[in-house]
Amino acid sequence: MKEYAVYKGDEFLCLGTAIECADKLGVKADTIVYYTSPAYQRKLAKRNAVNPIIVIKLEDE
Structure with a gap:
């Protein structure tokens, strides 16, 4: 399954x-x-946008 890292600006959310x-x-x-x-x-x-939500798709290893 693909995993995602979610940030709001520089703050890590999940x-x-x-x-x-x-x-x-x-x-x-x-x-x-x-x-x-x-x-x-x-x-x-x-x-x-200031402090937008950014989502990064993590690659499978």
């Missing part, structure tokens, strides 16, 4: 599967996956 992270943040698992997409990255770049 680590786990999309479902685990979604439960912790109170969002859908699809939202966690969306946060890793190029579309979300473009949206952040346009907005110049």
Whole structure:
């Protein structure tokens, strides 16, 4: 299973599967996956958001 690391700005929020992270943040698992997409990255770049939620997909070893 893929794991994700979730940050808000520089603050670490959680680590786990999309479902685990979604439960912790109170969002859908699809939202966690969306946060890793190029579309979300473009949206952040346009907005110049302060302390945005950043999700990093961790590679399987």
